[in-house]
Amino acid sequence: MENSPVQSPPVQSPSAESAVPPEEHRFEAEVDAVLRLVINSLYSNKEIFLRELISNASDALDKLRFRALTETHLVAEGTALGVRLDPDEAQKTLTLADNGVGMSKEELQKNLGTIAKSGTREFLARLEAAQKSGVSQIGQFGVGFYSSFLVADHVEVISRAAGTEDAWRWSSDGQGTFRLEPATRAEQGTSVVLHLKDEHLEYLKGWELERLVRAYSDYLSWPIELRNEPSKAEDDDADESKPAEGESAEAAPVEPEPAYRRVNKGTALWQRSPKEVTKEQYEELYQHLSHDWEPPLAYRHFKIEGTTEFSGVVFIPRRAPNDLFSPDSKHGLRLHVKRVFIMEDADALVPKWLRFVRGVVDSEDLPLNVSRELLQDSRLTKTIRGQVVKAVLDLLSEVAKERPDDYALFWKTFGAVFKEGLHFEPEQAKKLLPLLRYETTKSDGLTSLFEVKSRMKEGQKSLYYALGESRAQLTQSPLIEGLKKRDLEVVLMTDPVDGWAVHGLHEVEGTPLVDASKAGGEAEGEVDAAKKTGQDEHTKALRDAMRARLAEHVSEVRVSTRLSDSPACLVSPAGGLPPHLERLLRASQPDAPKPKRVLELNAEHPLVTGLVALAGKSADEPALHRFIDLVYAQALLAEGSPPENPAELARAMGELLVESVSRA
Numbered sequence: 001m002e003n004s005p006v007q008s009p010p011v012q013s014p015s016a017e018s019a020v021p022p023e024e025h026r027f028e029a030e031v032d033a034v035l036r037l038v039i040n041s042l043y044s045n046k047e048i049f050l051r052e053l054i055s056n057a058s059d060a061l062d063k064l065r066f067r068a069l070t071e072t073h074l075v076a077e078g079t080a081l082g083v084r085l086d087p088d089e090a091q092k093t094l095t096l097a098d099n100g101v102g103m104s105k106e107e108l109q110k111n112l113g114t115i116a117k118s119g120t121r122e123f124l125a126r127l128e129a130a131q132k133s134g135v136s137q138i139g140q141f142g143v144g145f146y147s148s149f150l151v152a153d154h155v156e157v158i159s160r161a162a163g164t165e166d167a168w169r170w171s172s173d174g175q176g177t178f179r180l181e182p183a184t185r186a187e188q189g190t191s192v193v194l195h196l197k198d199e200h201l202e203y204l205k206g207w208e209l210e211r212l213v214r215a216y217s218d219y220l221s222w223p224i225e226l227r228n229e230p231s232k233a234e235d236d237d238a239d240e241s242k243p244a245e246g247e248s249a250e251a252a253p254v255e256p257e258p259a260y261r262r263v264n265k266g267t268a269l270w271q272r273s274p275k276e277v278t279k280e281q282y283e284e285l286y287q288h289l290s291h292d293w294e295p296p297l298a299y300r301h302f303k304i305e306g307t308t309e310f311s312g313v314v315f316i317p318r319r320a321p322n323d324l325f326s327p328d329s330k331h332g333l334r335l336h337v338k339r340v341f342i343m344e345d346a347d348a349l350v351p352k353w354l355r356f357v358r359g360v361v362d363s364e365d366l367p368l369n370v371s372r373e374l375l376q377d378s379r380l381t382k383t384i385r386g387q388v389v390k391a392v393l394d395l396l397s398e399v400a401k402e403r404p405d406d407y408a409l410f411w412k413t414f415g416a417v418f419k420e421g422l423h424f425e426p427e428q429a430k431k432l433l434p435l436l437r438y439e440t441t442k443s444d445g446l447t448s449l450f451e452v453k454s455r456m457k458e459g460q461k462s463l464y465y466a467l468g469e470s471r472a473q474l475t476q477s478p479l480i481e482g483l484k485k486r487d488l489e490v491v492l493m494t495d496p497v498d499g500w501a502v503h504g505l506h507e508v509e510g511t512p513l514v515d516a517s518k519a520g521g522e523a524e525g526e527v528d529a530a531k532k533t534g535q536d537e538h539t540k541a542l543r544d545a546m547r548a549r550l551a552e553h554v555s556e557v558r559v560s561t562r563l564s565d566s567p568a569c570l571v572s573p574a575g576g577l578p579p580h581l582e583r584l585l586r587a588s589q590p591d592a593p594k595p596k597r598v599l600e601l602n603a604e605h606p607l608v609t610g611l612v613a614l615a616g617k618s619a620d621e622p623a624l625h626r627f628i629d630l631v632y633a634q635a636l637l638a639e640g641s642p643p644e645n646p647a648e649l650a651r652a653m654g655e656l657l658v659e660s661v662s663r664a
Contacts, residue, residue, distance in 0.1 A: 022181035046150040051216035053096050057083045060100025062341035074162045082223035087204040099189035103159040105168045149174040152194035158183045159190040210263045219269035225260035270311050274301045286315045290358045294318045300395040312361035331355030336362040348375040353421035356414045411437045416495040422504030429504045442489045449508045462514040465491040467578040473640050478569035479517045482562040499581045535559045535603040542615040549628045560600035567605040570635045571598040579639045
């Protein structure tokens with residue numbers, strides 16, 4: 001970095017010319033808790049601190065170069081940007097300096113005195129749990145800057161924000177407080193000065209620092225330079241150059257600026273051949289991009305050449321972020337153009353239903369001043385987006401085929417999000433279909449729709465699915481009794497998104513997919529028309545009485561062709577929501593209109609035949625009304641819905657129990 005070397009400012013207090021007194025502040029409570037965990041932890045891999053600090057410096061350089069696209073005065077022509085490591089064995093300090101975007105006083109206080117993205121109580125709970133379970137890499141928790149206190153008992157941060165003249169020093173020993181005071185710095189950027197603990201002085205050795213840079217930060221495109229250790233001969237020359245006793249110090253030669261050498265390859269990982277990149281380097285890139293403490297579940301490196309040129313890496317995480325289902329959640333890939341960082345979350349490159357994907361894309365064709373708005377409308381963006389989707393789907397197909405246990409973990413974590421693609425982009429259905437997984441009435445775990453089709457009964461015309469809250473609720477649902485009786489397999493869809501997503505699926509290799517709640521015995525051509533007509537006539541009086549009694553709740557009462565064991569069930573009208581989705585809707589919108597349902601009766605069930613006889617005597621019989629209410633409440637409970645009046649139901653059931661016991 002010869003033209004404008006990164007400056008490592010002096011460690012001593014700021015010059016006396018500043019009359020601004022130091023300010024003492026207490027850490028935010030959660031920062032204090034993190035620091036206590038870090039400083040007093042038993043984690044063994046303390047070398048993570050260097051990766052975290054270099055990653056922060058890299059981000060600062062990225063931000064400066066991005067701002068310089070429009071604020072050209074921020075970076076003088078010929079200025080070389082980068083990171084320098086300056087170990088000082090005499091002072092027992094390690095200084096990491098960059099000439100990036102820097103921080104103002106307010107930013108120092110906010111960024112180092114509080115926790116933003118990762119500082120939640122849940123984060124602290126996870127960190128404490130990991131400590132108890134013996135996790136060795138605290139850096140993987142996104143602690144970032146605070147990991148400095150793993151190896152240092154005092155930390156100073158001297159920073160000067162880009163475009164300003166004032167520099168500020170942040171300092172702390174990690175014991176609950178930090179100090180802010182004016183400082184001096186020759187150029188914009190940030191220097192972190194670590195006063196190392198005696199037991200960690202090995203991090204002042206050049207060979208050790210070089211090893212760590214190559215292990216954790218070799219892929220970064222910014223040059224990382226290490227001060228050369230002077231040779232013995234150079235030390236002797238330095239001694240000889242000292243002024244003799246009685247000789248004026250002014251006559252002593254000026255000490256030359258220490259020489260630095262680059263220790264990282266500096267080629268962006270995604271620009272290299274995959275054969276040159278190790279698994280550990282991919283994992284380090286993922287952790288740099290995502291701040292996740294676990295390695296990714298899977299990753300794919302791709303490079304597209306032709307009319308458009310771009311390269312990148314996509315990652316599938318192992319765990320879901322806290323905001324996965326938040327409407328305000330950010331998603332997208334980190335975008336570079338010709339190795340220049342442009343934006344952190346380029347959501348135009350990844351559809352919303354793949355918002356769990358992390359990664360980076362570097363384009364040779366997009367303009368350097370591309371904005372988020374231009375990305376949305378760019379033809380090239382659509383090309384990149386299509387290739388990213390293809391890379392992710394190919395990767396998931398590979399995992400599903402070669403690592404079924406890992407794919408089961410992926411589906412459990414992200415399946416509900418992935419299925420949103422059926423709703424938002426139904427044109428992708430054929431590509432998504434092989435990757436869908438569901439439970440069924442005949443499978444112990446997850447299975448694909450192709451496997452369900454392969455198990456179809458001879459002569460079966462359709463594949464059936466049922467929508468509900470859980471496997472337990474659906475397997476006992478009256479709506480699928482008829483299908484189960486005929487030994488037909490039913491796909492169980494239990495995610496809230498399924499009610500909308502399934503409309504993007506119409507068939508599986510030519511076999512129609514049919515809602516079990518809308519399919520009765522007639523689905524496979526087994527209804528005896530004459531028998532059904534007889535049942536309609538036989539139950540007419542009862543159905544009329546039930547229709548009158550339940551007029552506020554049901555639109556129709558009819559004989560069922562789907563029931564085998566239950567006396568009755570409720571069916572949603574055409575176009576209506578499944579019961580569990582209707583409950584979710586009403587929970588968020590209590591004033592939403594409540595559609596009337598269709599009540600179906602099992603004409604052969606003993607309870608129904610008894611009620612038919614009772615209705616034949618008198619439609620106004622009080623006992624008949626009580627039984628009608630109970631049948632309706634039972635149908636609600638069977639589908640998982642709460643009864644209209646739980647207290648009244650409990651009273652009526654109590655009366656029936658008393659009557660039964662008295663007759664026993």
